[in-house]
Amino acid sequence: xxxxxxxxxxxxxxxxxxxxxxxxxxxxxxxxxxxxxxxxxxxxxxxxxxxxxxxxxxxxxxxxxxxxxxxxxxx
Amino acid sequence: xxxxxxxxxxxxxxxxxxxxxxxxxxxxxxxxxxxxxxxxxxxxxxxxxxxxxxxxxxxxxxxxxxxxxxxxxxxxxxxxxxxxxxxxxxxxxxxxxxxxxxxxxxxxxxxxxxxxxxxxxxxxxxxxxxxxxxxxxxxxxxxxxxxxxxxxxxxxxxxxxxxxxxxxxxxxxxxxxxxxxxxxxxxxxxxxxxxxxxxxxxxxxxxxxxxxxxxxxxxxxxxxxxxxxxxxxxxxxxxxxxxxxxxxxxxxxxxxxxxxxxxxxxxxxxxxxxxxxxxxxxxxxxxxxxxxxxxxxxxxxxxxxxxxxxxxxxxxxxxxxxxxxxxxxxxxxxxxxxxxxxxxxxxxxxxxxxxxxxxxxxxxxxxxxxxxxxxxxxx
Numbered sequence: 001x002x003x004x005x006x007x008x009x010x011x012x013x014x015x016x017x018x019x020x021x022x023x024x025x026x027x028x029x030x031x032x033x034x035x036x037x038x039x040x041x042x043x044x045x046x047x048x049x050x051x052x053x054x055x056x057x058x059x060x061x062x063x064x065x066x067x068x069x070x071x072x073x074x075x
Numbered sequence: 076x077x078x079x080x081x082x083x084x085x086x087x088x089x090x091x092x093x094x095x096x097x098x099x100x101x102x103x104x105x106x107x108x109x110x111x112x113x114x115x116x117x118x119x120x121x122x123x124x125x126x127x128x129x130x131x132x133x134x135x136x137x138x139x140x141x142x143x144x145x146x147x148x149x150x151x152x153x154x155x156x157x158x159x160x161x162x163x164x165x166x167x168x169x170x171x172x173x174x175x176x177x178x179x180x181x182x183x184x185x186x187x188x189x190x191x192x193x194x195x196x197x198x199x200x201x202x203x204x205x206x207x208x209x210x211x212x213x214x215x216x217x218x219x220x221x222x223x224x225x226x227x228x229x230x231x232x233x234x235x236x237x238x239x240x241x242x243x244x245x246x247x248x249x250x251x252x253x254x255x256x257x258x259x260x261x262x263x264x265x266x267x268x269x270x271x272x273x274x275x276x277x278x279x280x281x282x283x284x285x286x287x288x289x290x291x292x293x294x295x296x297x298x299x300x301x302x303x304x305x306x307x308x309x310x311x312x313x314x315x316x317x318x319x320x321x322x323x324x325x326x327x328x329x330x331x332x333x334x335x336x337x338x339x340x341x342x343x344x345x346x347x348x349x350x351x352x353x354x355x356x357x358x359x360x361x362x363x364x365x366x367x368x369x370x371x372x373x374x375x376x377x378x379x380x381x382x383x384x385x386x387x388x389x390x391x392x393x394x395x396x397x398x399x400x401x402x403x404x405x406x407x408x409x410x411x412x413x414x415x416x417x418x419x420x421x422x423x424x425x426x427x428x429x430x431x432x433x434x435x436x437x438x439x440x441x442x443x444x445x446x447x448x449x450x451x452x453x454x
Contacts, residue, residue: 009304009305009312009314009317010108010302010303010304010312010314010317011107011108011116011119011123011303011304012108012119012122012123012126012138012139012316012317013139013314015119015120015123015138016123016137016138016139019127019138030116032111043108043109043110043111043303044108044111044116044119063137065314
């Protein structure tokens with residue numbers, strides 16, 4: 001299963017990432033990071049239900065710092 | 076009261092700004108980016124919205140380049156003290172505010188030196204050349220005001236920035252007096268740093284300022300602490316804007332600033348500038364016909380001036396004039412040295428000071444006429 005949660009270091013990056021993906025018409029949602037992964041992140045992450053890898057690459061191209069990808073529980 | 080001290084702080088504030096300030100305490104009163112609840116996320120969204128508005132105003136390509144500070148002074152201190160190290164040299168103009176001069180004086184004891192470039196108010200070529208002559212192999216930074224906070228004349232900052240870059244020197248624009256009044260295009264002119272206050276031409280409240288960091292070579296931090304990010308790391312985050320935003324941000328200030336920046340965008344900077352300069356032209360034309368009134372510049376125009384005009388009255392101290400206007404006509408102006416001894420030394424007004432008039436979009440021609448009437452009666 002694709003890891004659909006993109007972990008970013010700050011809530012500003014989460015917002016910036018969502019704005020970029022909106023431009024590419026890729027659906028994304030800012031969500032609370034699962035507790036087990038909160039150590040390195042800001043507490044918020046980006047849930048990209050479809051084309052997560054594409055979204056990941058787009059964000060990297062736009063200078064968004066990504067600190068990891070994890071699977072979303074219940075998906 | 077007729078308020079003509081808008082260079083210090085704009086007053087009144089737009090109603091939308093007052094509403095946003097109060098609303099923030101009801102709707103956006105949580106720690107952004109840390110706690111997981113809805114209000115925390117809503118607050119973070121509001122802050123991001125403000126970063127977006129600022130990007131629009133200054134043509135910045137990335138919201139994370141926008142740092143919130145307590146004011147322009149903190150922004151300037153962050154740049155100056157974050158870059159300059161022992162042996163480094165800095166160049167400033169001869170009309171800089173104490174918020175530039177004093178940090179540099181402090182750094183002198185740490186082995187930092189600085190030079191002061193002479194400004195030629197009506198000659199951009201000579202001014203740029205003056206900066207060029209101050210550069211040496213140790214020069215790391217140029218800090219330059221966009222416009223004099225006392226006399227209003229603009230500096231050719233776009234050219235000075237380009238000159239600095241061609242010499243491998245970084246450029247910091249002090250936009251305390253120009254943000255919201257003069258166009259500032261960060262992407263086009265590639266300023267490394269822009270420092271502004273929220274409470275002046277941007278019509279926000281006091282206690283909120285902006286630092287634009289448009290470079291990947293980040294200055295050292297002035298303060299460190301909790302950012303809500305990389306919390307396991309003992310060291311300050313190295314990414315923007317968290318690197319410079321330790322502690323709880325001034326959320327009410329940011330919410331109000333967002334609204335005030337929208338107000339400025341809606342009015343249009345060109346319109347604001349043109350209107351205020353026209354008000355000052357009226358003052359200038361009338362004052363220039365009064366023998367005992369001394370003016371220090373040529374007639375204000377939109378190409379050469381920010382909307383600030385200073386004058387003095389022969390035989391009277393500037394404090395006396397301001398006091399007379401306040402007591403007899405309820406006119407609020409600023410007298411004295413305006414925290415800019417450099418500018419007053421340059422213009423030979425250090426002993427008596429000057430009276431400064433600075434209008435806002437809320438100033439009316441009727442108010443300006445009352446000022447003119449008051450000064451005519453005073454002579």
